[in-house]
Amino acid sequence: MGNQTVASTVALAGAGDEAAFAQVVASYHADMARVAFAACGDRELAEDAVQAAWLIAWKKLHSLRDPERVRPWLLAVTANEARQLLRRRHGPVVEIDVEAPGDNRNDPSAGIERLDLRRALAHLSPDDRALVVMHYVIDLSSDELGAAVGASPSAARMRLSRIVDRLRKELRDG
Amino acid sequence: MAERDRFELDLATALRAYLEDAPTEVRPTELARQFATAYPHRRAVLGRWSFGLVPALAWILLLGGLLLALVGGALLVGSQLQRKLPAVVPPIGQPPIGQLYECPPGSTPDEPGPVDQARPAGWRSATAFDRRAGRLVVVTTSDLASGIETWTFDVCTNTWTRMHPNREPPNFEYSLLVYDVNSDATILLSVDRRPSPAIPLRVWVYDLQTDTWTEKRAPPTIANLSLTYDPVSGLVVAAGAPGSGGAPELWNYDVETDAWTQIHQANRPRPLDFGAYAYDASVDRLVAYGDGAYGAPPYETWLFDIRSGTWSRSAAERPPVVGWLTRPGLVHDEAAERTVVFMRSPLTAYDASADRWEILAGPETLWEDPPGVEVYDAVNRRLVGWGRGVVAFDLTTREWTVLLAPR
Numbered sequence: 146m147g148n149q150t151v152a153s154t155v156a157l158a159g160a161g162d163e164a165a166f167a168q169v170v171a172s173y174h175a176d177m178a179r180v181a182f183a184a185c186g187d188r189e190l191a192e193d194a195v196q197a198a199w200l201i202a203w204k205k206l207h208s209l210r211d212p213e214r215v216r217p218w219l220l221a222v223t224a225n226e227a228r229q230l231l232r233r234r235h236g237p238v239v240e241i242d243v244e245a246p247g248d249n250r251n252d253p254s255a256g257i258e259r260l261d262l263r264r265a266l267a268h269l270s271p272d273d274r275a276l277v278v279m280h281y282v283i284d285l286s287s288d289e290l291g292a293a294v295g296a297s298p299s300a301a302r303m304r305l306s307r308i309v310d311r312l313r314k315e316l317r318d319g
Numbered sequence: 320m321a322e323r324d325r326f327e328l329d330l331a332t333a334l335r336a337y338l339e340d341a342p343t344e345v346r347p348t349e350l351a352r353q354f355a356t357a358y359p360h361r362r363a364v365l366g367r368w369s370f371g372l373v374p375a376l377a378w379i380l381l382l383g384g385l386l387l388a389l390v391g392g393a394l395l396v397g398s399q400l401q402r403k404l405p406a407v408v409p410p411i412g413q414p415p416i417g418q419l420y421e422c423p424p425g426s427t428p429d430e431p432g433p434v435d436q437a438r439p440a441g442w443r444s445a446t447a448f449d450r451r452a453g454r455l456v457v458v459t460t461s462d463l464a465s466g467i468e469t470w471t472f473d474v475c476t477n478t479w480t481r482m483h484p485n486r487e488p489p490n491f492e493y494s495l496l497v498y499d500v501n502s503d504a505t506i507l508l509s510v511d512r513r514p515s516p517a518i519p520l521r522v523w524v525y526d527l528q529t530d531t532w533t534e535k536r537a538p539p540t541i542a543n544l545s546l547t548y549d550p551v552s553g554l555v556v557a558a559g560a561p562g563s564g565g566a567p568e569l570w571n572y573d574v575e576t577d578a579w580t581q582i583h584q585a586n587r588p589r590p591l592d593f594g595a596y597a598y599d600a601s602v603d604r605l606v607a608y609g610d611g612a613y614g615a616p617p618y619e620t621w622l623f624d625i626r627s628g629t630w631s632r633s634a635a636e637r638p639p640v641v642g643w644l645t646r647p648g649l650v651h652d653e654a655a656e657r658t659v660v661f662m663r664s665p666l667t668a669y670d671a672s673a674d675r676w677e678i679l680a681g682p683e684t685l686w687e688d689p690p691g692v693e694v695y696d697a698v699n700r701r702l703v704g705w706g707r708g709v710v711a712f713d714l715t716t717r718e719w720t721v722l723l724a725p726r
Contacts, residue, residue, distance in 0.1 A: 156512040160492040161443065161461060163351040170347035182341035183334075192342045203354040204442050207493045210543065210594055212512065256329030262337055281331040282338060313326050 152212040159207030166203065173216060174199075176283045177223040183278040184227035184271040186263075190234065194227035201226070217285060217292040224275040224293070231271055257316055265315040273308050280305055418500075420453030420698050422475035428699050432477030432709075432723045439470045439479065439705075446693040446705070447496035447505045452527050453698045455705070456498065456505045460490050467491070469525065469532070472709065474696050477722045484530045488523040497546040501553030502574040503528070508538070508546055508557065520544075524574055538570055538579045545596045545649075549625055551603065556582070556625070558596045558607070567593050567607070569623070583628040588621045596623075597649035601656035602671040606649060608660060620669060620676070635674045648693070654700035655714035668714065679717055 157165035177198055181191035201222050209218060266274050272294070279285045279293055287298035294301050323331070422428055441459030449456050455472040467490060469482040491509035498505050505525040512519070522535040538544075541559035549556050555572040557579075569582035591609030599606045605623040620633035651658050657668040659679070666679040696703045702712040707725035712718070 153513070156492060159443075160490075160511075160513055161355070163348075163355050166354070167347035167351040170345060170350050174345040174347065175341075175343040178341045178343040178345075179338045182338060188340060188342050195342070199350060200354065207443050210592065256325070257333035259333065259337055262330075262333045266337075277330075278334060278338065281327070282334050309327065309330070312330060316330075317326060 151215060155206060155209065155212035155215045159209065159212070166206075169202070169206075169215065170199065173219050176216070177219055179282055180220050180223050180275045180278055181227045183266070183274040184224055185231055186267070186274075190230055191227065194230050195223060197226040197230070198223040214289075214292060217289040220275075220279055220283070220285070221293040221295070224272060227275070228271050261316055265312050268315065269308060269311070273304075276301070276305055277308055277312070418451050420451055422453065422698060426475040428475050428477065428722075429720055430477070431721050432479075434724050434726060436478055436723075437481060438723070438726075439468060439481075441468060443491070443493060445494040445496040445507065447498040448694040448696055448703070449498050449503075449505060449527055450500060450697040451503055454527065455694060455696075455703065456496065456525060456527060457705070458488070458494060458496065458507060465490070469530075471527065472703075472705065474698055474703065474722075477709065479723075482527075482530050484525075484532050487532055488521060488534070491521070495544065495546040497548050497555055499548055499553075499555055499574050500550060504574055506546065506555050506572065506574065507532075508544060510544060522572075535574070536577050536579065538572065539568075541568055541570075543592065543594060545594070547596050547598045547605065547649075549598050549605075550600065552625070556596070556598070556605065558593065558605070560590075560593060566590055569605075582625065584623075584630065585628040586630050588619075588630045588632065591617070591619060593621075595649040595660065597651050597658050599651050599656075599658045599671045600653060601651075604671065606651075606658045606669060606671060608649060608669075622671065633669075633671075633674055635669070635676050650693075650695050650702065652695055652702060652714045653697060657714055659702060659714065666712065679712075679714065 154165045154168050158169045174195065177195050178191060181194040181198070182188065185191045185194060198219065202219060206215075209215060266277075269277070276290070276294060279290055285293065287302055290301040290305070291298040294304070296304065439457055439459045441461040443461070444457055444459035447456050448454075449471075452471075453474055455474065457470040457472065458467050459470065460467045467487050469484060469487055471480050471482060472478070473480065488507055488509060492511045492513055494507055494509040496505055496507050502524075503526075505527065507521075507523040507525065509521045509523070510519065511521075518537065519540055520537040522537050524533050524535050525531070526533070538557050541557075544557055544559040547556050547558070548554075549571075552571065555574070557570045557572060558567055560567050566587045567584075569584065571580045571582055572578070573580070588607070588609070593607045593609040596605050596607045598604075599622075602622065603624070603626070605625060607621045607623060608619075609621065610618045620635055622631050622633060623629070624631070649658055649660055652668070655668070656672065657670050659666060659668045667676060668679050669676050693704045694702070696711065699711065700713075701720075702714065703722070704710055704712070705723075708721060709723035711720045711722055713720070
């Protein structure tokens, strides 16, 4: 959706227009699911987190200060719901399941093996995993990253840089 | 962002492969229909996500037991339940904020109202507190097809009443309500950002005594509007900015003359997104909370002296609730003399006298999806919020009270 379309659609969805809300869901659900899955490391939990996030969106979309900022807001809500869900289910310390059944797929074209990646991600916090996905998979801008994590764009970049350094160390040197 | 190196490219590729297992499939139309149909009774419809039913029942049983114990205890010691209703303390050197309703003798404002009572079902709403009637005034709407509903909530009996005025304002995208003590009227400012709305802003005035709505003159079109009431001038103050991050514009609204007048500003704060304003009687200033683009830093608190038209920046540490992209709300707690910011949680308060922010308790322990704070109940001197249920928060004791349990 273009910026103008996004603003109009979000405004309509915020006003309770079902078709507009469905359009917002169609546009952002996949990205939200990726963030939730990265944060939770569990498909079912991720589904619940995204569902909870959409419910919040349904109720709160109208209070969005700038409808064009809907994407980082939805991703922030998703990451927050994922974190809360994990805490409720597993307590304060959460690790994703590294040795998932049937997880022996490797893409020979990729320089990082799936199992290694899972192990490395497991050492990050759910928020950090979400941040990595927001940047490297969803391609959020610095402004959007900052908005999604409640920090300035430069602070978000710095945090991301530290996470990547850690991943680099684990995946390249480890 | 800097160009990605080899490792980052590999990382992105590996992440994409890993995220192929993410549950990305969805039926958007069905999901939208499900929410539209289920809210506010979504717990009965959502199946696997309906985890809040048992806590709600547990709360009802617990509160019922506590109520019985309280009544029993009162009978045993031969005394009656009493509630102190101290007078509102006006700001130093200022006239009283206005006549204040007193709960009739025998009222039990701390006891939950009947659970089976009718209550507003809409989820887009605005709330004000009519201090002369001791009632929350609420406008609410659910969808574009239906109109708005006007409800009141009696804070002495904890009961909702659906009002039936002859005509009601049209549907809105979002709206703001403020009670004007001087005119004994509730002002509704509704905003519509939908494509090509006929009128983006509307002003209606509600007279609770006669249960009538009257359309009034709308203010100039300004984004990010916030409404508050200045008890010293007896006028409504509308604040906003012409664009995101623009310098604020402030207007007075006189209900009696139906006139909007721009408030003089001798200086201006630096451009920020000022999402919320509240009149703080303890310092006779408007408290304004602003942040940068995308809800990012800087997070600043500014005070506006309406009498002199001057802005001053608070030196307080940043408020703990930041980075949220939705519009925050501000309300002044007269009893604790704090201005409270409410978004989702945690609840935070600004003490203008001490120039200090602090985190207050959140509502998470009450029940799943609890209501946030909406208004200050001057009669019982506490903050009140409503959603599926109604709760009160006492800023002095920092305790939540359930005024109406969710169904």
